[in-house]
Amino acid sequence: MTHIVDHSQQTTTRTIHYVVADSSYRGTVPVDKVQTITWAVSTDEVTGQGVATAQNLYAMQTTPALAGYTPNVSEVPQKNYGAVSVADLPAAGSNDVTVTYTAAKQAATVEYVDDDHDGAIVGTPTTLTGTTNGTANWDTANQIPANYALAKGQAASGIYTFTVEPHQLIQIHLVHQLATGTATTTRTITYVMANGDQSKTPSPVVETMNWKTVVDKVTGISYAAPLNNYAAVPNPVITGYTPHSTVKQLTEGPMLTSQLSKLNMNVTVLYTADKQTVAITYVNTKTNQPIKTIVVTGKTDDPIVVPDLPGYTLDRSGDPTSFEPGLTKFNVPATPNEGSGNTGGGSDNTGTGTTTTPGDPDTGTTPDNPGGTTTPGNPDTTTTPGEPGTAIIPDNPDVVTTVDNTGTAVAPETPATSQSEGQGVAAGSQTSGGNVQTESTAKGFATADVSTEQVPAQAGLAVTTSTTAKTSGQVNDSKTNSGKLPQTNERNDQAAGLSLLGLVTGMLSLFGVKRRKHDNG
Known part of the structure; x- marks a missing residue:
């Protein structure tokens, strides 16, 4: 007789629990894993004993990774039971496993970066150690490289909390230390007189530009920034002189201190x-009448040389000595020399300068003024009386002669013309150099064109004069040179001799007639 065996199934479980041993952990914890084994149970109904045979097993379970944390086991091994009595089946929870995660070790590098050099790493890095979500103190004391300073907003110390990042970094931002100073540059304005009175040269003007300098103590490079500029400087006014440039304002921007020298x-x-x-x-x-007027030109403060006037002694004691702005004219007293014939009015002649033309030399002509200019005998000849051996050129106060005091005569823009009814006035001039031409016209009478090629002896200059006399309808040349008597004197002597001879003859004739009548009577 056999026992009846009852066949049935049972199951058992294994739970794998996951826990993080970090109260500050705020991440996700892996979900528990439940494993099940199915058992085939055979029970003897007579004896009541049974046998359970596992139909599967508890499989090996790999521990899930949790960043920044380390599990106590990397895996939960498998478990295989085989056949066991029903009484030995694993009790509930007996095979449960708990996997515990603890914070992993962490490290952070403290490095110093140069914000003034595109974030370049400077100095020597340091390392902080701890665990995930743990903290560590950091401090820059005695850690900052030489000649650097903390950048704006950069803390000098702090607390670092480690993370799960593989390369944790603490950057301390630095800038270069700067040393400030000052510098100056100058602009010197020098005034130069190209000519004229050097004593009128203005004093130099010195302008100063102030700079703030900054030296980068890391690189050694120095920069300068201007605090002002070079202002425009008006040229000093020197009456009678013209400046040929202006001093304008000069503004500059920041530059290397080494470049300041150019300023x-x-x-x-x-x-x-x-x-x-x-x-x-x-x-x-x-x-007290004007003799003649000349015009001299020169530069401001050049000496004025008053030319000599033949036949006259000049009083130069009151003459200006140099050209000055505002000085446009002045008078020079001229005293006629003894025997010069210059004792009349304003002209160089001894008379009034009246010109007469006698008709028949035998009849004689009485000039309007015995001291004037006469043309006896030959009407084609005009002579200018004066001191024997000296060429005398009558002057006209209306005639203006332009003289360049540098030695060049400048012709006036509009030649002065003297006109007088019934009188011929010859215009003469003197210069301090060069050629001068003047013109004088007498209506209906002779006009003398005078060209002064050189001035009278003065300051090493010599004079030679020539005159050309013109009469209406005819032109005659008369040149007067030193050592030749004027023709006027010679012709006057001849006329005087003829007149005296005629007078004596007439008296003798009258006497003879009377005697003849007396004898006849």
Whole structure:
């Protein structure tokens, strides 16, 4: 007789629990894993004993990774039971496994970066150690490289909390230390007189530009920023002189301190003397009448040379000595020399300058003024009486002669013309150099064109004069040279001799007639 065996199934489980041993952990914890084994149970109904045979097993379970944390086991091994009595089946929970995660070790590097050099790493890095979600203190004391300073907003110390990142980094931002200072540059303006009175040269002007300098103590490079600029400097006014440049404002921006030397500047302003024109009138001290007027030109502060006037002694004691702005004219007293014939009015002649033309030399002509200019005998000849051996050129106070005091005569823009009814006036002139031409016209009478090729002896100059006399309808040349008597004196002597001879003859004739009548009677 056999026992009846009852066949049935049972199951058992194994739970794998996952826990994180970190109260600060805020992440996700792996879900528990439950494993099940199915058992085939055979039970003897007579004896009540049974046998359970496992139909599977508890499989090996790999522990899930949790960043920044380390499990106590990397895996839960498999478990295989085989056949066991029903009484030995694993009790519930007896095979449960708990996997515990603990914070992993962490490290962070503290490095210093140069914000003034595109974040370049400087100095020596340091390392902080701890565990995930743990903290560590950091401090820059005695860690900052030389000549650096903490950047704006950068803390000097702090607490670092480690993370699960593989390369944790703490960057301390630094900037270069700067040393400030000052510098100056100057612009010197020098005034130069190209000519004229050097004592009028203005004093130099020195301008200063102030700079703030900054030296980068890491690189050693120095920069400068301007605090002001070079202002425009008006040229000093020197009456009678013209400056030929202006000094303008100069503004500069920041630059390397080594470049400041180019801002130490020297500027030169050149002045030249202006041209001046002065009319000089010779005034006869005997008649207080003008003799002639000349115009001299020169530069401001150049000496004025008053040319000599033949036949006259000049009083130069009151003459201006140099050309000055505003000086346009002045008079020079001229006293006629003894025997010069210059004792009349304003002209160089001894008379009034009246010109007469006698008809028949036998009849004689009485000039309007015995001291004037006469043309006896030959009407084609005009002579200018004066001191024997000296060429005398009558002057006209209306005639203006332009003289360049540098030695060049300048013709006036409009030649002065003297006109007088019934009188012929010859115009004469003197210069300090060069050629001068003047013109004088007498209506209906002779006109003398005078060209002064050289001035009278003065300051090493010699004079040679030539005159050309013109009469209406005819032209005759008369040249007067030193050592030749004027023709006028010779013809006057002949006329005087003829007149005396005629008078004596007439008296003898009358006497003879009377005697003849007396004898006849």
